Structure formats: structure tokens, C-alpha cells
Amino acid sequence: MDWGSVAGLALALLGILVGQLLEGGRLGALFQPTALVIVVVGTLGSVLLQSGLPTFKRGMRMARTIFFKPVNKHRLYAADIALWSQTARREGMLSLQRYMDKQDDPFISKGLRLLTDGVDPFKLREILGIEISTFETGERQAARIWDSAGGYAPTIGILGAVLGLIHVMENLSDPSRLGAGIAVAFVATIYGVGLANLVFLPIGGKLRTAVNDDVTRLEMLADAFFCIAAGDNPLSIQERMMAYER
Incomplete structure (x- = not known):
């Protein structure tokens, strides 16, 4: 947590x-339930229209990381990379096959497979670079739905306020119903601005940071695979990996 x-x-x-x-x-x-429904449902609908269902669902799932931060596996990866580089240097690239079968991370499995296949170091880096670029694009599009929600919510809140004022105007002859319409009008604006600045935009900002961390993790792994493929000394690879630690 x-x-x-x-x-x-x-x-x-x-x-x-x-x-x-x-x-x-x-x-x-x-x-005010009415104002809440107008702002929340209206904002979600606008974001869904803009992003499409797959990206929308992905962005909603990413929100879980706001309160349940993923464990930092940098030290674990560094230890694995040291083991891979030492094994490859002593026993050859084909010996990495036994580590590939134990991986549950597709990116690591792909990198180890490219090593065991004897792919040229620069070609390996190019392939993994494309993988990282595709991942980053998808993650940033998904995280961006929260920034979009932060932009739409205040405007939807104003629409809720207008609806509330229309309700007031329709019932000028019945003073007992004016209070509810005015309440919806003002509270809808509060919900729109409040949700945008207290929830949606902060979540969007934090998810962008999380995406940056994930991309850095993949870049570290790709750099490690390149160094192993190039036959670099395991100690120099280990020192290189320490530069990614924050």
C-alpha cells in the first residue's frame, strides 16, 4: 500500500x-447524487469516446498502482544480470537457455532467447528498442485518459450547473423546488473542478512517473542484453547496471 x-x-x-x-x-x-452522476458519468463517457475501449480499460487498470505501488526489482534484476553475464562468459550463450525457461516476464524471455539465438548485438538492441517503444506508446496512451478526464470534468461540471439552473427557471412558480436546482448547479461545478484537480490530474501525473520507471527498467534490461551479446566483462556490466539505480 x-x-x-x-x-x-x-x-x-x-x-x-x-x-x-x-x-x-x-x-x-x-x-448531491444528481450532480455526481452528471459529472462522473459524463466525464467517463467523454474519455471513452476519445480513447476507445481497449485503451480506456488499460488506463483504468493502471490506476491500481496509485495505491499499490509495484515492488522495486532493480536489485533483483541486477543480480540476475550478473548471473547471466557470468554464465554466458564461462559456458557460452546457449547456456542461458535454462534461465529463459524460468522467466515469467516476456521481455526478459525475449532478450534471453535472442542471446541464445546468437543475434548480433546491434540487431538485438534494435529489436528490443522497438519492443520498448511499442510498450511505452501503449502505456502513455492509457495513462493519458486521466489527464483527459481532468480536462473534461470541469466542463461537464459547468454543464451540470447549467442543467441545474434550467431546472430552477422551470420551477420559478414553486419556491419549494428552487433550492434543489440551485444546489445541483453549484455542487456540479465543485465536483467537476474538484475531481479534476484533486483526483484525475494527480493520478495522471503519477501514472506518467510509473510509465517512466517501467521504461527505464526495460532500457536497463535491453542494455544488459546488448552488453552480454557484445561479450563485455561481467564486472563492467554490473557497474553499468548500478547507474540505473535511483
Whole structure:
């Protein structure tokens, strides 16, 4: 669990709620199901229309990493790379076959397979570079749905406000129904701006950082496979891998 993200979200919401109380308002006034439906459903629909279903689903799944941060496997990868480089130097590239069969990461399996196939180091780097580029493009498109949501939500909130004012205008002859329409009008704007700046945009920013970390991990592995294929000294490869540690 990433408690920093949990604390950040809780602090942001607490600031809004405490501010409402300090102004003498009621917390119940901020809870308007109609406004919430307008903003959330409208925003999701807009994002889905823009991105398409596969990218939308991928971006939603990525949001889990906001609160459940993946384990940093840099040291584990560094140890594996040292083992691969030493084995390849002592026993030859074909000896890496036994490590390839144990991998559950497709990228690592592909890199080891290219090594055992005796692919030219520069051709190997080119192939893995294409793999990384394709992965990065897909991940960035998926993460971008949250930035899009942050852009659409305030506008959808304004639409909700307009709908609320239309409801008010339609019921000017019935004062008892004016309050609900005005509440929807103002709370919809709060939901739109609040969700955009307290939830959607921060999630988008954090996912971009996560994508950068994943790409760095793949680049480290690709660099290691290139060095092994080129026959570099295992110690120099190990020193090179340490440069990727943050």
C-alpha cells in the first residue's frame, strides 16, 4: 500500500470538508447524487469516446498502482544480470537457455532467447528498442485518459450547473423546488473542478512517473542484453547496471 497517496487524497478531501465547515456550511450540502452522476458519468463517457475501449480499460487498470505501488526489482534484476553475464562468459550463450525457461516476464524471455539465438548485438538492441517503444506508446496512451478526464470534468461540471439552473427557471412558480436546482448547479461545478484537480490530474501525473520507471527498467534490461551479446566483462556490466539505480 502506498500510504503517501492515501494520505494525499485524504488531506485534499479533508481540506474541502473543513473549509465548508469553517464557512458555516453543512457537509450534507456537498453531497448531491444528481450532480455526481452528471459529472462522473459524463466525464467517463467523454474519455471513452476519445480513447476507445481497449485503451480506456488499460488506463483504468493502471490506476491500481496509485495505491499499490509495484515492488522495486532493480536489485533483483541486477543480480540476475550478473548471473547471466557470468554464465554466458564461462559456458557460452546457449547456456542461458535454462534461465529463459524460468522467466515469467516476456521481455526478459525475449532478450534471453535472442542471446541464445546468437543475434548480433546491434540487431538485438534494435529489436528490443522497438519492443520498448511499442510498450511505452501503449502505456502513455492509457495513462493519458486521466489527464483527459481532468480536462473534461470541469466542463461537464459547468454543464451540470447549467442543467441545474434550467431546472430552477422551470420551477420559478414553486419556491419549494428552487433550492434543489440551485444546489445541483453549484455542487456540479465543485465536483467537476474538484475531481479534476484533486483526483484525475494527480493520478495522471503519477501514472506518467510509473510509465517512466517501467521504461527505464526495460532500457536497463535491453542494455544488459546488448552488453552480454557484445561479450563485455561481467564486472563492467554490473557497474553499468548500478547507474540505473535511483
